[in-house]
Amino acid sequence: MVKSNDLHKMITSVQDQHMTPVEESKEPYIGLFYVVNGNLYWDGIPAKYAQGNIAYKIFPKMHPTYWEETVIKADVMLKEFDAYHFPRGRVVYDINKRQYELVADQCILSNNKMLSDIITEFHLPKNNLIFSNDSHYRCAVCKALRTSNVQSTETN
Numbered sequence: 001m002v003k004s005n006d007l008h009k010m011i012t013s014v015q016d017q018h019m020t021p022v023e024e025s026k027e028p029y030i031g032l033f034y035v036v037n038g039n040l041y042w043d044g045i046p047a048k049y050a051q052g053n054i055a056y057k058i059f060p061k062m063h064p065t066y067w068e069e070t071v072i073k074a075d076v077m078l079k080e081f082d083a084y085h086f087p088r089g090r091v092v093y094d095i096n097k098r099q100y101e102l103v104a105d106q107c108i109l110s111n112n113k114m115l116s117d118i119i120t121e122f123h124l125p126k127n128n129l130i131f132s133n134d135s136h137y138r139c140a141v142c143k144a145l146r147t148s149n150v151q152s153t154e155t156n
Contacts, residue, residue, distance in 0.1 A: 028093075028100060029122040031059040032066055035087045035108055036078065040117050041071050047093045047100070057093040087139040091122050100129045105137045 031044015043059070043066055050057040067083035089104025102124070108114050109131055119126060 026123055028124050030057055030091050030093050030100075031122065032061060032063055032090045033088065033104075033118060033121075034063070034067070034071060035105075035111075035114055036071065036075070038114075040114065040121060041066075041074070042118070042121055043070065044091065044122065050093070052093070052095055055095055057095060059090070059092075063088055085140045087137075087142075089118075089137050091118075091124065098128070100124050102129060102131050103134050103137060104131070105139050106133050106142055107139055109133055 027046040027048055029044040030047045030050050031042055033040060033042035035041075043061060045059060047057055050059060052058065064083040072078045087105035087107040089102060089108055092101050092103065093099070094101055102115075102118065104118075108118070115131070118124075119129070
């Protein structure tokens with residue numbers, strides 16, 4: 001599993017690289033996504049067009065950039081929330097394992113319908129896909145639950 005600091009460094013290192021625009025493809029995509037009030041917002045490119053490093057092919061756009069440039073423009077009511085409030089995640093391709101990895105908030109990973117929607121939108125091969133959570137992708141609800149659990153453990 002990718003450590004959140006390592007994943008963030010890899011994404012940042014390729015963020016400014018030029019990406020070739022591509023047409024809609026049925027190839028598996030890598031990219032990022034949000035789940036906001038049951039709606040899936042996502043952006044990505046077919047994995048075969050993505051640049052990578054030694055270990056991963058990663059879509060170079062960061063969540064805050066996508067949030068500001070796309071999501072809140074699609075729904076202005078969301079402007080009061082920051083880019084880390086709602087459940088989010090990312091699909092990467094592990095070059096060494098030759099496998100797709102869907103890294104996401106626990107709220108998403110525990111929702112079979114949403115996982116199915118993401119798999120469909122990203123054209124991901126179910127037989128070559130792993131799921132993992134990462135503390136970097138905790139939404140406001142999960143953070144609050146974690147804080148609440150830690151506090152109740154400390155008082156016991």
